[in-house]
Amino acid sequence: MHVTARFPFWSRCRRIPPLAGAVAILVCALSLSSVLPLRGETVPAPQKKKIVGATARITEVSSGLTFAARIDTGAKTSSIHTEKWEIKDPAPQPWDNVGKSIRFRIANEEGESEWIETTVASRVRMRSSVQDDGDYHGRYKVRLQLECNGVKKRVLVTLNDRSGMEYPLLIGRNFLRKDFLVDVDINNDD
Numbered sequence: 001m002h003v004t005a006r007f008p009f010w011s012r013c014r015r016i017p018p019l020a021g022a023v024a025i026l027v028c029a030l031s032l033s034s035v036l037p038l039r040g041e042t043v044p045a046p047q048k049k050k051i052v053g054a055t056a057r058i059t060e061v062s063s064g065l066t067f068a069a070r071i072d073t074g075a076k077t078s079s080i081h082t083e084k085w086e087i088k089d090p091a092p093q094p095w096d097n098v099g100k101s102i103r104f105r106i107a108n109e110e111g112e113s114e115w116i117e118t119t120v121a122s123r124v125r126m127r128s129s130v131q132d133d134g135d136y137h138g139r140y141k142v143r144l145q146l147e148c149n150g151v152k153k154r155v156l157v158t159l160n161d162r163s164g165m166e167y168p169l170l171i172g173r174n175f176l177r178k179d180f181l182v183d184v185d186i187n188n189d190d
Contacts, residue, residue, distance in 0.1 A: 049179060050149045053186025058169055060106060061145040061152060063114035067169035069148075071182055075172035077141065078155055081162035083107050085140070087120065094138050095123050102142060104159055109168050118142045121156055146171075151179045 058069040060080070067080075085104035087097050102120045107113035122141040145154045148171075155174045162168050176182065 047179075049181045050151060051183050051186065052148060052176070052180045053182070053188045054184045055167070056148055056171065056188045058171060059147040060114075060116075060169075061147055062116055063106060065106060065108050065112055065114055067108045068167055069169035069171045070167040071171050071176070073173060073176065073182055075170055076174060077158055078146070078172045078175050079158040079160045079162065079170040080106055080144070081108075081165075081168035082159040083113060083161070083163075085159060094140075097140070098123055102140065102159075104142075107168065116142075116144070118144070124158065126158070146175055148175075148180070153179070 052071055054071055056069050056071055057066055059066045083105045085102055088101040088103075090100070091097050098120050100120050101117065103115060103117045105113050105115050119142065120140050121143050123138055124141060125138050139158045139160055141156045141158050143154050144157045145152055146157070147153075153175055162170070
């Protein structure tokens with residue numbers, strides 16, 4: 001029995017010119033050499049991820065306000081309680097406000113509030129867990145710097161009236177990614 005009859009892969013490999021095969025092997029070897037350490041070279045240890053519970057204390061850096069936050073690995077983006085917002089020279093169509101200056105007031109669960117001024121990064125249509133089925137609302141997103149356990153990140157945050165929710169801040173995967181592991185047995189919002 002011929003080898004190519006049992007293993008069709010070999011028949012395709014025979015069609016690759018020898019020079020192309022050599023180039024492929026060389027490329028693989030060079031890419032591995034950039035990852036593997038040389039003899040005697042030390043490799044930095046991977047950064048250890050911080051453990052965060054189902055809830056946590058998170059600081060919005062520009063205002064200095066600290067929030068009790070719900071950690072939600074099912075949410076792509078973080079969301080913060082916003083009592084009021086104003087866009088400079090607002091356009092009639094909300095999507096046309098992306099890139100414009102926005103001023104908004106955030107408030108934590110203790111009633112402390114601060115005004116923040118930044119730029120509208122995006123606009124999204126969302127449905128919340130406290131809304132009726134099929135009821136969608138448009139929301140603006142801004143970039144805010146948040147801090148938890150010594151880790152500061154500038155991430156997209158949805159501006160939302162969260163007064164009907166237990167936690168004024170929801171932390172999504174965009175903040176957790178690469179730096180945190182979630183242990184749902186821990187609650188750190190004290």
